[in-house]
Amino acid sequence: MTSPQVLVHRDQGLLADAAAARLVTRIADAQAARGSASVVLTGGGVGTAVLAALAATGARDAIDWSRLDVWWGDERFLPAGDPERNETGARAALLDHLPADPARVHAMPALDGPDGDDPEAAAERYAAELRAAAGEGPVPSFDVLMLGVGPDAHVASLFPGMPALHDERPVVAVHGAPKPPPTRLSLTFPSLRAAGEVWVLAAGESKAKAVQLGLAPDADRVQAPVSGARGRHRTLFLLDRAAASGL
Numbered sequence: 523m524t525s526p527q528v529l530v531h532r533d534q535g536l537l538a539d540a541a542a543a544r545l546v547t548r549i550a551d552a553q554a555a556r557g558s559a560s561v562v563l564t565g566g567g568v569g570t571a572v573l574a575a576l577a578a579t580g581a582r583d584a585i586d587w588s589r590l591d592v593w594w595g596d597e598r599f600l601p602a603g604d605p606e607r608n609e610t611g612a613r614a615a616l617l618d619h620l621p622a623d624p625a626r627v628h629a630m631p632a633l634d635g636p637d638g639d640d641p642e643a644a645a646e647r648y649a650a651e652l653r654a655a656a657g658e659g660p661v662p663s664f665d666v667l668m669l670g671v672g673p674d675a676h677v678a679s680l681f682p683g684m685p686a687l688h689d690e691r692p693v694v695a696v697h698g699a700p701k702p703p704p705t706r707l708s709l710t711f712p713s714l715r716a717a718g719e720v721w722v723l724a725a726g727e728s729k730a731k732a733v734q735l736g737l738a739p740d741a742d743r744v745q746a747p748v749s750g751a752r753g754r755h756r757t758l759f760l761l762d763r764a765a766a767s768g769l
């Protein structure tokens with residue numbers, strides 16, 4: 523497990539631009555080294571702002587979009603195209619504007635997908651897709667996994683005190699999430715921690731406490747799930763000044 527590094531930017535706009543630039547470099551490096559790369563996207567305000575910043579920069583052409591696998595860390599279990607789905611936001615901000623290979627864009631199943639309104643079956647389906655892509659182990663060694671963080675210190679759809687925090691399966695259905703919608707799909711800690719790099723993105727004063735907990739050496743990941751978000755090689759907390767104000 524890596525100790526987090528903290529980078530503070532003046533405001534959310536600069537944070538999004540800097541994270542987008544970092545993403546271009548990381549993906550291009552991975553593609554140069556291995557031929558392909560994989561990223562895990564997050565929903566939420568900053569996560570989507572990073573994708574919009576990436577779409578807006580000319581540097582995005584340094585990425586071979588046809589050789590990039592795109593996954594999600596969590597999803598709201600709603601019909602395809604629902605504006606509240608993380609996938610919908612990511613497509614509008616970035617993926618609809620790029621020559622990504624549709625077969626490599628691995629959206630989590632929707633409520634009107636092949637498993638209908640059975641989130642457990644949908645979670646198993648996504649786990650099978652991850653396993654098939656992994657070669658070895660239950661999930662791929664993602665190059666970069668991005669996570670937003672809630673004011674309650676949740677990451678992905680791992681909310682404080684909920685059973686999903688203890689689940690060893692790679693993907694789970696979440697019921698009764700405190701933030702709507704209540705039914706979600708989420709990667710679990712073992713999957714998050716399989717990533718080479720984990721980037722926690724936070725902007726705004728409402729996230730300051732969660733960021734503080736996420737970096738506290740004695741934090742309990744059941745109470746503050748962000749404190750369990752760590753990458754194998756690197757963990758970055760990419761913050762704006764307001765989110766860093768409690769440090």
Ligand SMILES: O=C1O[C@H](COP(=O)(O)O)[C@@H](O)[C@H](O)[C@H]1O
Nearest residue numbers: 564565566567568670671672678
């Ligand atoms: O519900 C969710 O919330 C978090 C954080 O969102 P934010 O708008 O407060 O930044 C997000 O990371 C997660 O993917 C999403 O499903």
